[in-house]
Amino acid sequence: MKLRFTKMQGAGNDFVVLDATRAPLELSPAQFRFIADRRFGIGADQILIVGPSPAEGIDFRYRIVNADGSEVEQCGNGARCFARFVKDAGLTDKLRIRVQTLSGVIEPELHSDGRVTVDMGPPVLDLARVPFHPDGLSAPRQVGSAELWSLPVADRLIEAAVVSMGNPHAVLPITQFGVEDVDQAPVAQFGPLIEHHPAFPRRVNVGFLQIVSRGTVRLRVFERGTGETLACGTGACGAVVAGIRLGWLDERVDVETRGGQLTIEWRGPGHSVFLTGPAVTVFEGEIDIPAQGA
DSSP: EEEEEEEEETTEEEEEEEEEEHHHHHHHHHHHHHOOOOOOOOOEEEEEEEEOOOTOOOOEEEEEEEETTTTEEEHHHHOOOOOOOHHHTTSOOOOOOOEEEEEEEEEEOOOOOOOEEEOOOOOOOBBTTTOOOOOOOOOEEEEETTTEEEEEEETTTEEEEESSSSSSSEEEEEGTTSSSSSGSHHHHHHHHHTOOTOOOOOOOEEEEEEEEEETTTEEEEEEEEEESSOOHHHHHHHHHHHHHTOOOOOOEEEEETTTEEEEEEEETTTTTEEEEEEEEEEEEEEEEOOOTTT
């Protein structure tokens, strides 16, 4: 089966974008894993499937599939690349579009400097909706207007702030690991353990947060179903929301990731989180993918 694709990246978080606006595209998890494979396929953190409008007032819908073949609710860097793709492909002439995702409607807006801003909607702070089930955990430590939960992991307790940006995030201050630089954070060790912690029934993205100033942070994210990525848009949003609620950050924060800089703005409860960053087309091509179930 031959498949046309576009390879894109947003702050180093890379995607394969597939156009399904003219005809449905049904691929198996094994086929998605093949596409995402960096040796035998194209290589990507996630695969984005662009679909037609599902309802009046909505311009497009899109699906997000992780490198392991699992489908997820939201992706901030992917949303920016999605917006750049539909505009460059001539699928819309709008600079602000409404897009249906599994977690709701988002509104990316393209800027003349090449960056894209996405209205990610308000963060989800209700633990049951994250979802986060703290049964059996000790009471959290209150800091500012947020809670730091102690998670038993590898014979120690790891403190995490919990938030959802349409997908679940555990935000870990790196100072608890005895390091001041996020480059020294034990991401490979604790990322997968916390991703699969039983308190997170749908797994969780794990952010390792370094506070540089009230307007700047550094962040590494271990994404569920993918592993550590060079950037994570929803992870940046979740980390800034957590930092603001903990009293550490101002309303506008530059997030330095290994793949580039993202800017997050949040005015507090009841308000949307706005994510701004780059979206770049890398190349286009065609690939033969194995039959279903291969």
